[in-house]
Amino acid sequence: MRDREQDWSHEWTSKEIAEITAAVDTVQSKGLDILHIRATDFPLPTAASRLADIRNYLLEGPGFYFLRGLPIADWSLERAAIAFWGLGAHLGQACSQNGKGHVLGHVKNLGLDYGDPMARGYQTNARLPYHTDSSDIAALLCWRAAKSGGLSSIVSSTTLYNEVLARRPDLLPVLMQPFHRTRWGEVPEGKLPWAEIPVFMPKDGRIIAHYVRSAIRKGQLIGGVPPLTDAQTEALDFVDSLAQDPDIHLDMTFRPGDIQFVCNHYTMHSRTAFEDWEASEDRRHLLRLWLACDGGPALPHWMTESYEGKTRNGRPNGIVVPGVALNAPLEAV
Ligand SMILES: [Fe+2]
Structure with missing residues (x-):
């Protein structure tokens, strides 16, 4: 895979970026709440078929993909979040990533101690060992990169x-x-x-x-x-120890505007520890989606009955706690 990067990554063409930009403009002009954006609200005349191919590569093939070059440097966080959500809507239905009902997640160091039994790794700057998230697909959009470290690494389970x-x-x-x-x-x-x-x-x-x-x-x-x-x-x-073998895992660098997709059923992911910038607004910050995909692989009962419930499309529904409404915050909370 290291020698076949063109198989599992793509840099957006200028035509595709124009389509994505136009779709974001449409959503913003209609004043649509991010939570309610569906694929039909985010039309991508030619990029949609690329996303369909990527979805197939994730669910039926190797289980990971990398999209580079979303021009977020000129965008607000809200615009980036709408673009990310809209692209994700072409792959699946966003589901809750934590007990607060967050369907748009923020991976950012909140100064929490990874040793705390209630702290989730994404709220720290610690190295995260290879693991799976709790959805068909996990997607990350890099909004800000770390000062140093924070490399992403994946391994085929x-x-x-x-x-x-x-x-x-x-x-x-x-x-x-x-x-x-x-x-x-x-x-x-x-x-x-x-x-x-x-x-x-x-x-x-x-x-x-x-x-x-x-x-x-x-x-x-x-x-x-x-x-x-x-x-x-x-x-x-x-x-x-197997996952840490450099002959088995694949490292990749996140630049602002890059999106990584992994299918959790076949792929584990990890990141190295990182050093952050001083100012809060400069710190490493990734947006995250957990997507439930039509046509995802059949899952054992351990996944769908013992662990999670099911979405409307019959897929693992992430972390759904009674009485908590789904919401898509635009900052790390
Ligand atoms: Fe994760």
């Missing part, structure tokens, strides 16, 4: 499965049994504070993966969760 099978087949059955993971206090109706999900889940000829080591570690602090066995810890350590 299918490759991890195959490498465990080749090198340590004895650990594979352990990874295919459920692990208890915390819900970080964001508990959907009728659910427990934790969920039980295996790391690797074969389904209809593909391997669906779900893995958040920090959520498993923090799950250990919840009363009623059984302690990890030595075999489980060894198996998770082995997955982590």
Whole structure:
């Protein structure tokens, strides 16, 4: 993949940028609330077919894609958010990313301590180990880059499965049994504070993966969760060590205006720790969407019943907490 960048990335053409700009203008002239923008409200005469191809590449192919060169330097954050949301609407339905009902997320260092059992990694400047998010597709738009660090890195979870099978087949059955993971206090109706999900889940000829080591570690602090066995810890350590192998993962640099898509079912992502700029408005800041996609792969019950509910289109619905309305804030809160 390192040698085939043209397969998994594209720099917007000037014609496509003109289409996107016109679509943003249309949305703004109608005064549409970002929350209600659908693909039909964001017409892209030629770029739409590119997005359809990308959606297919994400759901049926390797599971990641990179779009470069949205001209956000001249835009307000609101304009960038509308463009990002509108592009995302061509791929799927945005769903809630946390217990506050945020369907437009902000990945920004809020000075939170990653060691806090309730802190989510995206609110810190810490290195985030390889993990999956909780949706069909996760999309990130880079609004501001870090002063240094904050590299993005991805790894194929299918490759991890195959490498465990080749090198340590004895650990594979352990990874295919459920692990208890915390819900970080964001508990959907009728659910427990934790969920039980295996790391690797074969389904209809593909391997669906779900893995958040920090959520498993923090799950250990919840009363009623059984302690990890030595075999489980060894198996998770082995997955982590495989993902860190430079021959297995792929690093990429985020520049302002770049968009990264990953299909969480086949791809894990990570980022390095970073040093930020002094002024709050200059600091590393990514916008995030979690998208539920029509035609996404069949999922095991662990994903859709044990862990999450379903969207209107029958896909994992992210983090839905009773009584919390969906909202799309324009700043990190
Ligand atoms: Fe993530």
